[in-house]
Amino acid sequence: MTTVDTHCPYCALQCGIRLGQKGSGRITLAPRDFPTNRGGLCQKGWTAAELLTAADRITTPLVRDATGELVEASWDDAYARIVAAVRSAQGAAGPDAVAVFGGGGLTNEKAYTLGKFARVALGTSRIDYNGRFCMSSAAAAVNRAFGLDRGLPFPLTDLAGADAVLLVGSNLSETMPPAVQHLSGVRSRGGLIVVDPRRTATAALTESDGGIHLQPVPGTDIAVLLGLLHLVTLAGDTDDAYLTRRVSGWDAVRAAVTMWWPERVERATGVPVGELRAAATLLAGASPSAGGAGAYVLTGRGAEQHAHGTDTVTAAINLALALGLPGRVGSGYGCITGQGNGQGGREHGQKADQLPGYRSITDPAARAHVAEVWGVSESSIPGPGLPAVQLLDAIGQPDGPRVLFVHGANPVVSAPDSDKVARKLAQLELLVVADFVPSETARLADVVLPVPQWAEEEGTMTSLEGRVLRRRRVIQPPEGVRDELRIWHELAQLLHIPVQFAATPVEVLEELARASTGGIADYTGVDVARLDAGEGLHWPCPQVGHPGTPRLFLDRFDTADGRARMVCVDTSPVDDDVRPDAPIYLITGRILQHYQSGAQTRRVPELLRGEAGPFVQLHPVLAARLGIEEGDCVRVTSTRGSASGMARLSADIRRDTVFMPFHFPGQGAANAVTNPATDPVSGMPEFKVCAVRVSREWVS
Numbered sequence: 001m002t003t004v005d006t007h008c009p010y011c012a013l014q015c016g017i018r019l020g021q022k023g024s025g026r027i028t029l030a031p032r033d034f035p036t037n038r039g040g041l042c043q044k045g046w047t048a049a050e051l052l053t054a055a056d057r058i059t060t061p062l063v064r065d066a067t068g069e070l071v072e073a074s075w076d077d078a079y080a081r082i083v084a085a086v087r088s089a090q091g092a093a094g095p096d097a098v099a100v101f102g103g104g105g106l107t108n109e110k111a112y113t114l115g116k117f118a119r120v121a122l123g124t125s126r127i128d129y130n131g132r133f134c135m136s137s138a139a140a141a142v143n144r145a146f147g148l149d150r151g152l153p154f155p156l157t158d159l160a161g162a163d164a165v166l167l168v169g170s171n172l173s174e175t176m177p178p179a180v181q182h183l184s185g186v187r188s189r190g191g192l193i194v195v196d197p198r199r200t201a202t203a204a205l206t207e208s209d210g211g212i213h214l215q216p217v218p219g220t221d222i223a224v225l226l227g228l229l230h231l232v233t234l235a236g237d238t239d240d241a242y243l244t245r246r247v248s249g250w251d252a253v254r255a256a257v258t259m260w261w262p263e264r265v266e267r268a269t270g271v272p273v274g275e276l277r278a279a280a281t282l283l284a285g286a287s288p289s290a291g292g293a294g295a296y297v298l299t300g301r302g303a304e305q306h307a308h309g310t311d312t313v314t315a316a317i318n319l320a321l322a323l324g325l326p327g328r329v330g331s332g333y334g335c336i337t338g339q340g341n342g343q344g345g346r347e348h349g350q351k352a353d354q355l356p357g358y359r360s361i362t363d364p365a366a367r368a369h370v371a372e373v374w375g376v377s378e379s380s381i382p383g384p385g386l387p388a389v390q391l392l393d394a395i396g397q398p399d400g401p402r403v404l405f406v407h408g409a410n411p412v413v414s415a416p417d418s419d420k421v422a423r424k425l426a427q428l429e430l431l432v433v434a435d436f437v438p439s440e441t442a443r444l445a446d447v448v449l450p451v452p453q454w455a456e457e458e459g460t461m462t463s464l465e466g467r468v469l470r471r472r473r474v475i476q477p478p479e480g481v482r483d484e485l486r487i488w489h490e491l492a493q494l495l496h497i498p499v500q501f502a503a504t505p506v507e508v509l510e511e512l513a514r515a516s517t518g519g520i521a522d523y524t525g526v527d528v529a530r531l532d533a534g535e536g537l538h539w540p541c542p543q544v545g546h547p548g549t550p551r552l553f554l555d556r557f558d559t560a561d562g563r564a565r566m567v568c569v570d571t572s573p574v575d576d577d578v579r580p581d582a583p584i585y586l587i588t589g590r591i592l593q594h595y596q597s598g599a600q601t602r603r604v605p606e607l608l609r610g611e612a613g614p615f616v617q618l619h620p621v622l623a624a625r626l627g628i629e630e631g632d633c634v635r636v637t638s639t640r641g642s643a644s645g646m647a648r649l650s651a652d653i654r655r656d657t658v659f660m661p662f663h664f665p666g667q668g669a670a671n672a673v674t675n676p677a678t679d680p681v682s683g684m685p686e687f688k689v690c691a692v693r694v695s696r697e698w699v700s
């Protein structure tokens with residue numbers, strides 16, 4: 001039996017697994033002891049090997065023929081189509097006529113090379129990725145406050161010693177079950193506070209432990225956070241010595257928060273004053289300045305996926321700073337990253353406004369450094385492009401993209417207002433999709449390029465802790481499949497680009513490390529041999545031999561004066577609020593069995609048996625009012641579109657709100673309903689508050 005230690009292909013927890021194979025037999029999978037999962041795996045992880053035998057695996061390029069069908073083609077034919085379309089589009093409308101849409105599941109090496117391919121080989125500014133939909137608002141808020149964005153600036157295991165954890169908009173029990181073990185200490189002390197409009201599995205755990213569940217109106221978590229800060233301030237529980245020494249902006253924030261007295265917060269959010277006071281007391285009592293063992297404020301997509309997501313996260317950070325938590329061992333603020341390489345995906349140049357090393361694309365010094373590594377002139381690197389929603393929306397406009405490359409993403413299911421996205425893609429002169437299965441986006445493509453999947457590739461990933469890890473190849477990909485690094489290398493040659501595109505992950509990591517030197521996400525000291533020798537390295541790792549940096553900000557924040565920046569937040573009403581013709585809130589999210597657009601997990605029979613299709617969770621009182629019974633088919637409609645699913649009645653959700661998982665396409669596509677309004681700072685769409693009407697479609 002040959003065994004290989006690697007990591008789960010799905011979420012940012014990157015649980016450690018061991019894959020085994022006897023001869024050419026079936027791949028076996030078992031959890032292994034790794035700091036984030038300590039031998040635990042969720043159902044998705046346990047069944048991940050089944051993906052390797054997906055029945056509809058793509059093993060040859062596909063091109064759309066004259067009849068409109070996708071038919072098998074040679075690699076030469078597929079490349080010829082692509083090169084001709086790129087030349088034609090750019091000849092007619094300039095470099096930005098070609099755009100690139102990446103993914104937070106690509107390895108660091110692929111994320112880096114995709115950014116370089118877009119800017120050097122295609123010469124386009126128009127590159128962005130699906131991480132824009134995931135946690136871009138947290139990234140923007142953290143950068144604004146601390147000058148450096150790493151999801152968790154401390155190891156996950158640090159949570160164990162805290163007396164309180166405030167978890168805003170994260171259902172860890174379903175999205176990352178092995179992570180819940182790190183909350184066992186705080187749970188045993190009754191210190192977990194969950195903010196969620198649903199009584200999720202995580203909220204239920206909290207209640208059973210004597211913790212607190214605050215259940216606000218969707219979109220009002222920002223008011224809950226302001227109310228908590230108001231109470232902490234009023235009670236004199238702020239860490240004034242810390243605020244004086246380590247924070248700027250406190251005076252303005254303190255003055256602004258007086259507007260959020262508890263009764264006002266109760267009116268705005270529906271959270272009773274007593275519960276708000278209990279949460280503030282619990283959190284403040286756990287903070288070190290009050291003699292507690294420590295406290296954390298953590299946010300997830302529920303807090304972040306808003307058109308005011310950056311300010312909601314900023315309100316969470318302000319609360320943590322007022323209590324003196326960030327930059328202290330045993331306390332802090334962190335964001336629970338979602339996608340497997342959501343962290344690394346945004347560090348190496350896939351984002352519209354960033355270059356490798358998490359550098360700003362408008363910073364002349366950063367541009368000069370990266371240009372030298374790439375062997376191009378600084379002036380040849382395009383400026384900032386468009387964030388994901390705007391990039392997709394520009395298709396069909398006179399100066400919009402005419403050719404689009406999609407790598408590691410399925411925007412037809414994952415983007416807001418998804419039916420419109422599908423209509424936009426149909427207007428392209430050429431849509432190129434690289435994937436290993438026919439995702440909903442691949443089915444619309446003009447050229448489909450078959451690529452390896454997780455256990456067939458080598459590279460590195462960066463987990464939610466900023467820990468760089470090895471993804472190891474266990475089996476060779478099927479014949480006919482080509483690695484993306486090779487594809488970009490070959491396309492660059494066919495486009496006659498006089499710049500080297502490394503085609504092996506080791507070469508790319510070495511180049512990536514050089515490109516990151518001196519940047520925020522500094523990988524200079526990261527190499528394969530060091531990763532192989534241990535359990536990964538936390539960036540920044542600025543020199544060869546550097547031990548990595550598990551905990552950030554202990555002495556100073558990454559700002560010019562070393563202080564964290566508090567910023568006053570905008571509390572304008574949500575973009576698409578309920579009204580007589582759309583009187584109910586729709587919120588969306590993940591469920592235990594599925595991941596992201598479901599393109600992978602819907603191909604795993606065991607997961608599909610666990611949850612086969614879309615559902616609409618609604619309160620029995622709301623259901624009775626609408627004449628809906630358990631199992632009826634329910635239609636949820638907004639001004640953008642509609643989706644349907646089986647009614648699932650539950651008292652765990654507010655009476656003014658329905659919930660749908662976003663993993664399903666077609667009639668059950670929750671994102672056909674969601675709102676593409678975006679956060680002005682981060683470009684994050686408003687996934688989490690959507691005014692809808694709900695009706696019974698047919699009876700079960």
Ligand code: SF4
Pocket residue numbers: 008009010011012013014015037040041042043044045046175176177178179
């Ligand atoms: Fe995989 Fe995430 Fe589940 Fe761990 S928690 S097994 S990384 S999906």
